[in-house]
Amino acid sequence: MGYPVGAGLGIGLAFGVVARAVADASGYRPGEGGALVRLADWAGHPEAWRTGPMLLALATAVLLIRSVRLPRLGPAGPLLAVALASGLGLASGLPPARLPAAELAALTALVVLGPYRDRWALLALLGAGALGLVPPSVPAALVACSALRTLAGYVPELRTLPASAALTLWATAAATALL
Numbered sequence: 688m689g690y691p692v693g694a695g696l697g698i699g700l701a702f703g704v705v706a707r708a709v710a711d712a713s714g715y716r717p718g719e720g721g722a723l724v725r726l727a728d729w730a731g732h733p734e735a736w737r738t739g740p741m742l743l744a745l746a747t748a749v750l751l752i753r754s755v756r757l758p759r760l761g762p763a764g765p766l767l768a769v770a771l772a773s774g775l776g777l778a779s780g781l782p783p784a785r786l787p788a789a790e791l792a793a794l795t796a797l798v799v800l801g802p803y804r805d806r807w808a809l810l811a812l813l814g815a816g817a818l819g820l821v822p823p824s825v826p827a828a829l830v831a832c833s834a835l836r837t838l839a840g841y842v843p844e845l846r847t848l849p850a851s852a853a854l855t856l857w858a859t860a861a862a863t864a865l866l
Contacts, residue, residue, distance in 0.1 A: 689852075689855075690852070690856075691848065691852040691853070691855040691856040691859065692855060692856070692859050694856050694859075694860075695855065695856040695857065695858065695859025695860040695862075695863065696859055696860075696863050697837070697838075698838055698856070698859075698860035698863070698864075699722070699859065699860040699861070699862065699863020699864040699866075700863060701834040701835070701837055701838040702722040702723060702726070702838075702860070702863075702864040703721075703722040703863075703864065704793050704797075704830055704831070704834040705722070705726070705831050705834050705835060706722040706723075706725040706726050706729070707789060707790065707793065707827075707830075708790075708793075708827040708828070708830045708831035708834070709726070709729055709827070709831060710725065710729060711787075711790060711823050711824070711826075711827035712740055712741060712743075712744035712823075712824045712827040712828060712831070713729065713735075713736040713737060713740065713741050713744075714735075714736065714737035714740050714741075715729060715732055715735040715736050715737075717729045717732075720865075721864055721865035721866050722864040722865070723861075723864045723865055724865065739779065739780075739781055740781060740822070740823070740824040741824070743772065743775065743776045743779070743781060743822060743824040743825065743828075744824040744825075744827055744828040744831075745828075746772055746775060747768070747769070747772035747824065747825050747828035747829065748828045748831070748832055750768035750769075750771055750772050751765055751768045751769075751805075751808075751828065751829060751832050752832070753768070754767060754768040762806065762807045763807065765805045765807065765808035765829070766807045766808040766811055768808070769808045769811065769812060769821075769825060769829060770811075772825045772828070773815070773820075773821045773822065773825050776821070776822035776824060776825060777821075777822065781822040781824065782822065783819055783820050783821050783822055784819055784822070784823050785816065785817065785818070785819035786816035786817065786819075786823060786826055790816065790823075790826060790827070790830065791813065791816060791817060793830050793834075794809055794812055794813045794816065794826060794830060795813060797809050797830060797833045797834065797837075798810055798813065805829065805832075805833045805836075808829060809829065809833065812825070812826045812829060
């Protein structure tokens with residue numbers, strides 16, 4: 688498999704991970720369809736989003752972004768951000784829950800494929816999520832942030848591709864995200 692096809696599959700799958708994560712974070716379950724259709728459905732129904740879980744997901748994302756920008760924390764930064772966000776969620780009354788199998792699978796894949804700095808946090812969430820110890824918005828935000836950062840890793844390389852390879856990449860990404 689050539690780079691454009693492999694990268695296109697990776698981008699399409701990242702959209703799928705983000706679509707599942709925003710549904711878990713908001714509590715709104717979009718209808719059937721591919722990732723892009725589900726994201727559009729989700730974005731079109733903000734009145735159905737649950738405020739508490741969405742605020743916790745947003746706070747988790749902000750803490751993760753801040754932790755990455757503090758290099759002295761190293762790989763412990765995302766782990767501390769996730770622990771703090773989980774504590775905030777539990778203190779605010781959001782119940783912990785076992786994560787669905789699809790999200791556990793996404794966490795497992797991101798442990799291997801995602802950004803190195805997130806791996807300890809992902810491993811901790813994998814265990815805590817399997818046991819039902821964290822509010823679902825926290826791992827949803829971490830999964831979405833990791834998928835988006837993985838996706839962003841492709842962007843610099845896209846500028847150097849010939850037009851035919853870029854077209855193949857985006858066609859594969861769109862086909863994967865629409866499945």
